[in-house]
Amino acid sequence: MLILECPCCGVRGEETEFHGGGEAHLKRFGPGSTDDEFHTYLFSKENPKGVHFERWRHNNGCGKWFLAARDTMTLEVFGTYSAQTLEPPKHIRDAITAKRPGWTWRDFS
Amino acid sequence: MSNAVSALAGTSYDGFARIEDQGLRGMITLRGDLASKEVKAVVKATTGLAVPGQRQALSGKDTAALWMSPDELLLMCPYGDVASVIEKIETALKGQHFLAVNVSDARTFLRISGAGAREVLAKVCPVDLSPEAFTPGMFRRTRMAQVPAAFWLDEAGAFHLVCFRSIADYAFNLLKTSAKPGGEVGYFA
Ligand SMILES: [Zn+2]
Numbered sequence: 001m002l003i004l005e006c007p008c009c010g011v012r013g014e015e016t017e018f019h020g021g022g023e024a025h026l027k028r029f030g031p032g033s034t035d036d037e038f039h040t041y042l043f044s045k046e047n048p049k050g051v052h053f054e055r056w057r058h059n060n061g062c063g064k065w066f067l068a069a070r071d072t073m074t075l076e077v078f079g080t081y082s083a084q085t086l087e088p089p090k091h092i093r094d095a096i097t098a099k100r101p102g103w104t105w106r107d108f109s
Numbered sequence: 110m111s112n113a114v115s116a117l118a119g120t121s122y123d124g125f126a127r128i129e130d131q132g133l134r135g136m137i138t139l140r141g142d143l144a145s146k147e148v149k150a151v152v153k154a155t156t157g158l159a160v161p162g163q164r165q166a167l168s169g170k171d172t173a174a175l176w177m178s179p180d181e182l183l184l185m186c187p188y189g190d191v192a193s194v195i196e197k198i199e200t201a202l203k204g205q206h207f208l209a210v211n212v213s214d215a216r217t218f219l220r221i222s223g224a225g226a227r228e229v230l231a232k233v234c235p236v237d238l239s240p241e242a243f244t245p246g247m248f249r250r251t252r253m254a255q256v257p258a259a260f261w262l263d264e265a266g267a268f269h270l271v272c273f274r275s276i277a278d279y280a281f282n283l284l285k286t287s288a289k290p291g292g293e294v295g296y297f298a
Pocket of ligand 1: 006007008009010011058061062063064
């Protein structure tokens with residue numbers, strides 16, 4: 001079972017109270033971008049076995065979006081954090097390093 | 110003028126807990142800066158209550174102030190008072206970034222009481238409702254089987270539950286089934 005803690009309202013709830021919103025920290029390429037950039041933005045997603053960063057929405061709760069770092073294989077959640085950030089904050093990265101030394105994800109490590 | 114009625118028209122059911130429609134209640138969604146002194150003052154002036162803390166429910170005789178999210182409250186008042194309460198909020202918060210909207214007719218308001226009340230809800234919501242974990246004055250928005258719902262527990266041990274009016278029948282029948290004699294689990298006993 002996947003258990004997430006919403007950083008907006010503090011509820012620790014199980015997966016069905018939330019809704020997954022896909023990969024986190026995407027840079028959007030829209031009008032004016034090249035076909036390659038747009039294709040990569042739209043279709044080329046990370047699909048790791050292990051450390052992953054995702055967007056989640058507390059849809060049956062406070063309604064807010066937030067980001068989560070978790071292990072896709074064990075469902076262990078390393079931490080949840082504000083959606084108003086461009087990269088995983090240090091405390092989240094440190095929490096992952098403590099459990100999964102040497103992890104990398106896109107340009108982050 | 111139409112004659113407003115609640116979706117369940119006062120229906121009740123007595124199983125190992127009592128499920129009852131609480132009828133029409135004035136409900137106002139208030140969004141804005143909950144820390145602002147104007148919001149605090151107008152919530153006090155209209156409901157007699159303070160701005161609740163995170164996931165807290167404050168209730169008075171016919172009023173309640175419920176914490177919905179970091180920038181949203183649900184205020185309750187008598188059904189007939191909604192227009193005047195909204196007018197007071199709009200006057201008090203003029204110039205601020207806020208929203209006050211009447212949602213009274215978009216909601217159903219139920220009460221779940223009796224010794225089995227915790228268990229009836231615990232069967233249909235993914236929430237730790239043990240007496241140690243869920244105490245009076247706590248407010249929780251969650252999933253109730255297939256629909257969103259929100260509830261708080263009062264000092265007398267009764268739950269007050271708000272859900273969408275459009276699924277009133279589903280919500281009532283769901284709780285009724287959960288409270289059906291013979292379905293006691295006795296987990297909190
Ligand atoms: Zn939340």
